[in-house]
Amino acid sequence: MTDLWADYVDASPEQAEALPARGPFGDSPALADELLALVLAGGKRATSGPPDPDEPVTVGGHWVVSDGSDRERVILRTTEVRAGRLDSVDDRFAADEGEGDLSRGYWLQEHRTFVRRVLGLSATTDVDDVEMIFERFRVVWPPEHADALD
Template identity: 50%
Template sequence: MTSTQPRPPVAPLDEPAAAALWQDYLAAHPEHAWDTPTVEHFGDSAPLADELLDLVLHGPKRATATLLADFAAEGELPPRIGSHWVACDGAGRPRVVLRSVELRVGPVHSVDDAFAWDEGEDDRTRATWLEQHLTYWRRTCAARGVELDESVEVVFERLRVVWPPEHAD
């Protein structure tokens, strides 16, 4: 999807269904009752949310990257190791519970080959990762009325799928 095409927005997140999915997870893993998951989706459009979630559900995507400034813009705290989030599809339906297993904050250009590979997108190279993510972040920053500064800090997050069992790592 090029940056000039309209992007169908992600539907509102189904918070009650996300809470039910989280409760199912807690019933099997009560040791995580201390955590309150975030409920969110990947990307900035319904098709992108579905595309990236599909990569999670079918294997290669075990990492994600978010501008640190995006958390502040959304009024959220960045993830912490061990925290959970319920990932929804483009229709707002919760599909999986993810757990943050590794975090690093650094400038966008500090991404390495291993992280680009673990993110599981495109050809999984660092060069393509930089090209695609900078394009994405320029677009999302512009939508917020700010210009992307390429020295901005990024939260590099590795994750595991922990629920439902048929998708868990």
């Protein structure tokens, strides 16, 4: 098995000092695979979740994304970051996440459930005011999945 990050740095030596985040999307192997499949198909170019103080998201930062079996599959580079309330999501961002019917309503329903689950809150807890990190990204590696540069 090759090291995806090492291969990327070989091709992009200017990234040699970067320290990428590593890990899957979501909070389960099944969700990791589902969301990664959307990225690989080209329909998902955004993600969101409660902030992680141990891994702040920054524009220009990298993320080595693994699948549900913990195999590294793609490298993302953050292009935009915004913090805001969960319910501050707009239609465009919901569509860019590439999930469900791409609507804000679907996004809110699924992300309310997700936030309650990852924060250990009851199913009746109002989470619309929970701070979220809204991140847009592009796929930079491997070449067969990389987005074209604008």
